[in-house]
Amino acid sequence: MRIDHDALFKQLLEEFFVEFLDLFAPDALQLLDVSTLAFLDKEVFRDLLDPDRREADLVVQARSRDQPTTFIIHLEHQAQEDKVLHQRMFRYFARFHDRYDAPVYPIALCSYRTPQQPAPDRYAVGFPDFAVLDFRFRVVQLNQFRWRDYLQHPNPLATALLTRMQVAFHERRAVKAACLVHLVGLPISAKRRRIISQFLDVYLPLAPADEAEMYAAHPELAPNEQEVPMEIVTSWERMAAVKMATKLLNARFGPLSDAITAQIANYPYELLEALILAQVQFTTLTDLEAWLASNPALPWVDPLGEWDDEASA
Numbered sequence: 001m002r003i004d005h006d007a008l009f010k011q012l013l014e015e016f017f018v019e020f021l022d023l024f025a026p027d028a029l030q031l032l033d034v035s036t037l038a039f040l041d042k043e044v045f046r047d048l049l050d051p052d053r054r055e056a057d058l059v060v061q062a063r064s065r066d067q068p069t070t071f072i073i074h075l076e077h078q079a080q081e082d083k084v085l086h087q088r089m090f091r092y093f094a095r096f097h098d099r100y101d102a103p104v105y106p107i108a109l110c111s112y113r114t115p116q117q118p119a120p121d122r123y124a125v126g127f128p129d130f131a132v133l134d135f136r137f138r139v140v141q142l143n144q145f146r147w148r149d150y151l152q153h154p155n156p157l158a159t160a161l162l163t164r165m166q167v168a169f170h171e172r173r174a175v176k177a178a179c180l181v182h183l184v185g186l187p188i189s190a191k192r193r194r195i196i197s198q199f200l201d202v203y204l205p206l207a208p209a210d211e212a213e214m215y216a217a218h219p220e221l222a223p224n225e226q227e228v229p230m231e232i233v234t235s236w237e238r239m240a241a242v243k244m245a246t247k248l249l250n251a252r253f254g255p256l257s258d259a260i261t262a263q264i265a266n267y268p269y270e271l272l273e274a275l276i277l278a279q280v281q282f283t284t285l286t287d288l289e290a291w292l293a294s295n296p297a298l299p300w301v302d303p304l305g306e307w308d309d310e311a312s313a
Contacts, residue, residue, distance in 0.1 A: 003303065005079035008202060009111065010057055012160055013075060014039060015195055017060065019157040020075070020109075024140045028073060028105050036063040048095040057109075059096065071103040072096050078110045078119075086123040090135045106137035111164045113306050116143050147171075151178055156186050160196045163203035176204040177214045180221050201235050207300040208238075208266045215239055241272035248276065253285045260288070266297040 013020055017037065021029040040059045058075040074096055078085060089106050096104045110119050119141050125133040142164040150158040150165065159179050167175050179200050183193060206214065215221055221236070242265050249256055249264075256264075267275065275291070282288050 003202065005111070006057065006077055008199065009077045009079070009109070012157070012195060012199055013058055013077070013109075015192060016157040016160075017058065017075075019155050021073075023153075023155055023157060023161075025105075025107060025138060028107075031064055031071070031105075032062040032073075033065045034062075036061075038062070045096070045099065048092070048099060061100070061102075069102075070100075071105060072100055073105045073107065075107045075109060078108060078112065080112050081110075081115055081119070086120045086135075086137075089137045090123040090133075093135065093137070108137060108139050110139065110141040110143070111161075113143055113164070118144060147175060151175075152182060154186075156183075156188050156192060156196060159183055159186070160199040163200060167204070172204050173206055173210050173214050176200055176206065177218050177221070179204070181218060184221070197236070203304070205303055206235070208268075208297075211235055211239065212242075212265055238269045238272065241269055241276065242267070245272050245275050245279070248279055249288060252279070252282070253288060260292060263292055263297050266300075271295055271297070 017039075018029065018034055038061045040061055042059075045059060057077040058073075060073040060075070061070060062073065063070050074092055076085075076089065076092070082088070085108060089108055093104050093106050108119070108121075119139050121137055121139040123133070123135045124131070142161060143166060145162075145165040147162040147165040147167050150162040153159070159182055162179070163175070180197070183196055183200075186193070188196075245264055245267075246256065246261060249260075264272070264275070274295070278291055279288070282291070
């Protein structure tokens with residue numbers, strides 16, 4: 001299934017916009033009155049965008065903290081490298097400035113893993129004897145940051161965005177576990193915790209065996225059947241389903257063999273759900289074995305496809 005990176009980031013950044021400014025553009029945060037933030041609907045400025053990119057990520061209007069003036073913050077997300085990003089950022093700046101007759105604070109958030117060379121942060125136009133334009137914009141390129149510097153950060157957005165920082169293949173399980181442990185202790189709402197937790201699952205995907213080992217090493221993260229659904233995130237939900245399916249089948253047919261237990265533990269959530277529904281029709285252990293034989297656990301494939309080279313190294 002194709003991952004809509006822009007939609008994931010837009011949801012995250014809309015919910016944690018003030019936290020984003022606090023992390024990466026504190027000077028802009030100091031300028032504005034947070035109570036006046038207004039996200040502009042994309043339909044309002046759709047005609048300003050490039051034909052091949054009909055949606056800017058976030059355009060926010062705010063009033064100055066100390067003066068009766070309004071300005072615009074344009075936050076553009078890049079999931080892949082864009083060699084003409086600097087030109088596009090200038091075009092958007094000029095169009096937003098012209099449309100709203102207000103200062104524009106431009107920010108580009110680059111979340112791709114590669115390449116790791118710094119993205120350009122300026123667009124210049126000039127002649128040998130005459131500089132016509134020197135446009136600058138702020139670039140937040142996550143693969144330039146070290147995840148360890150943000151792991152224990154009190155800003156909850158840091159826990160999500162560090163997944164796109166310099167995380168090596170062999171560090172994924174440890175980083176995800178540390179993030180979940182930190183997330184559990186953050187004083188944030190269930191909605192915000194779920195958004196961050198889903199982000200961790202998408203950008204730090206683990207094979208079922210690695211996931212099981214992570215929860216075994218951190219029992220404080222283990223799900224239980226009494227948890228409210230909104231508090232359970234993707235990996236927790238799968239582990240809860242493994243626990244429930246195993247518990248139900250053990251109760252009906254006695255202790256399951258190691259082979260059956262291992263197969264169930266490697267199931268994706270969809271197959272676990274199907275097994276829980278199907279088990280009510282089983283009358284013997286043979287029925288269970290026949291169902292498992294017709295529903296083998298397929299080899300796990302990294303949904304991001306970003307780690308293949310490191311995994312094979």
